[in-house]
Amino acid sequence: MRQGYQSWVFPSKPVILASSAIGGPFEAKGPLGEDFDITHGDLMIGQDSWEKAEKVLLEEACDKALEKAGLQREQIHVLLAGDLMNQIITSSFSARTLGIPYLGLFGACSTAMEGLALGALLVESGASDYVIAATGSHNGAAEKQYRYPTEYGGQKPPTAQWTVTGAGAAVIGKQGSGLQITAATIGKIVDMGLSDPFNMGAAMAPAALSTIETHFRDLQLPHDHYDLVVTGDLGKVGHAILSELLPQHQVAIPLERYIDCGKLVYGDHPAVWSGGSGCGCVATVTYGHLFRRMRAGEWKRILVIATGALLSPISYQQGESIPCIAHAVAIEAPPAEEG
Amino acid sequence: MRQGYQSWVFPSKPVILASSAIGGPFEAKGPLGEDFDITHGDLMIGQDSWEKAEKVLLEEACDKALEKAGLQREQIHVLLAGDLMNQIITSSFSARTLGIPYLGLFGACSTAMEGLALGALLVESGASDYVIAATGSHNGAAEKQYRYPTEYGGQKPPTAQWTVTGAGAAVIGKQGSGLQITAATIGKIVDMGLSDPFNMGAAMAPAALSTIETHFRDLQLPHDHYDLVVTGDLGKVGHAILSELLPQHQVAIPLERYIDCGKLVYGDHPAVWSGGSGCGCVATVTYGHLFRRMRAGEWKRILVIATGALLSPISYQQGESIPCIAHAVAIEAPPAEEG
Incomplete structure (x- = not known):
């Protein structure tokens, strides 16, 4: 396995x-x-x-x-x-x-x-x-x-x-009809020394990069394998950073296929600053919005990379930086039934 | 599996x-x-x-x-x-x-x-x-x-x-020499309505009972299958309660083979009240003391049931009782090599 x-x-x-x-x-x-x-x-x-x-x-x-x-x-x-x-x-x-x-x-x-x-x-x-x-x-x-x-x-x-x-x-x-889980990549902690809990997108983007790089290398997949690559939740700031990091690291995911749950959930609403976050963000966007569109046939294969900023108020108050992690799961729509 | x-x-x-x-x-x-x-x-x-x-x-x-x-x-x-x-x-x-x-x-x-x-x-x-x-x-x-x-x-x-x-x-x-893990039982939450964070042994004992009962039923094992049944960490209070609950529920584990990590770690030291607790209690007693004695041939098969009181200060302050859980793992010493 x-x-x-x-x-x-x-x-x-x-x-x-x-x-x-x-x-x-x-x-x-x-x-x-x-x-x-x-x-x-x-x-x-x-x-x-x-x-x-x-x-x-x-x-x-x-x-x-x-x-x-x-x-x-x-x-x-x-x-x-x-x-x-x-x-x-x-x-x-x-x-x-x-x-x-x-x-x-x-x-x-x-x-x-x-x-x-x-x-x-x-x-x-x-x-x-x-x-x-x-x-x-x-x-x-x-x-x-x-x-x-x-x-x-x-x-x-x-x-x-x-x-x-x-x-x-x-x-x-094990059996039944529905979307299928084909693979997963378990992340390592990445900590670039950032310590600002009001800028978690920047802190987490390198962890997402690490897991994405590892996923494609481990599975020996071409970078355009997925119809959609989704991070959650880097927000606008983290999405922009990762969009720069990916080509810099020779991960040739077509950037028009890369989206972030934190950017999607509130659109351009000005009150949310960089976008949505929290366990409920990636969960509702993936299990609601994205899976509905996959079931409707819009995408065949997606890779969801959920990022976590593993700080606590105590670790922040003690001057620690933010350890970040990202885990990825690949999901596929089943082949259309032949008529 | x-x-x-x-x-x-x-x-x-x-x-x-x-x-x-x-x-x-x-x-x-x-x-x-x-x-x-x-x-x-x-x-x-x-x-x-x-x-x-x-x-x-x-x-x-x-x-x-x-x-x-x-x-x-x-x-x-x-x-x-x-x-x-x-x-x-x-x-x-x-x-x-x-x-x-x-x-x-x-x-x-x-x-x-x-x-x-x-x-x-x-x-x-x-x-x-x-x-x-x-x-x-x-x-x-x-x-x-x-x-x-x-x-x-x-x-x-x-x-x-x-x-x-x-x-x-x-x-x-997967391979090598050492103690072997043969089975595990994943617990359900048991909450008997107790809400005193200074009496977690009493709160957790029923969760341990539930998992022990389930383990023997699922695996269809006789109640004297293990040389040692170990809870962690019910302490003296919880150990005494579980020692009463087991026979009441027709779980005929020989009580002289039932011990608790929280009772062992500090012995009869008066400053620790009911005994030890914390993630470090069951971990150090099991991975240190118990495994050493198993490796020395003292016991062939043990069942370790780690109990958790899943409260937080917030849940306690909001008047909630303490949801408890216990997970069990069965560990065996490998057969002695034939000479």
């Missing part, structure tokens, strides 16, 4: 039986509003704390994906989930509600593809028949934990990103 | 090529002091913060295990690591130092067996040739993050546990 040093290929092509995207009020009004399965008009999602609201988003994402797959919670062998909250409480409390055997993950925004890659491995290896990979974030909860109280109204530089309120889930199984 | 609903069996029996245990000053003076590979006389480990000290412990654990296995960092395909710090910074910063492709995990103290189980799966499935599973904790860092400033001198009830300052690592490979 291993190919090269950091990559896995999945000969059985585990199937994404269904996926889901749940969004908050701001996300609902964005350019991808139609791609969510459920959107909420209330940022509190009827709860009395942002943390509890985030948990409801994740639970809804899992239940909606299961409903679309026609499966019950009891049929799922493992839930692979993680989030941005300290001690990933969103995922653990959701795992309590769902009652599914649970493996907690943490990779900041890279958690989405960490979970999808491990989920594909579990199914490919026969360790599980069905798994669900899920992650999410909530703008209010993330601001409160990582930055200043929202009410303080702290100014941010134009390189900052806006944490998405949303969650996404994907149900993976 | 799957057996029953929550368990995996590993037909190739991935080999623990080497393991390591690193301890702090208090652990060095405990009854297991001789079982550590390295102990430190200084709680700061020469660093300027407890968090940085914890990182050094984890890095030392990985490097010592690699040295004992005769492998270089570059030969390891995946590092599976997690810890108690917010955003698992100990693991992520160690992954930066080590330069090994990295999957971040979180399961509080259950992380040790979550990593060992996933590591065995990676090797069994052919996704990796060599992996390293590692975790650790630091008393000062955990107290600061989860509870009161140490200088405040807050009193604790006798049900409280003492976070171990230490780290452990295990290198797993």
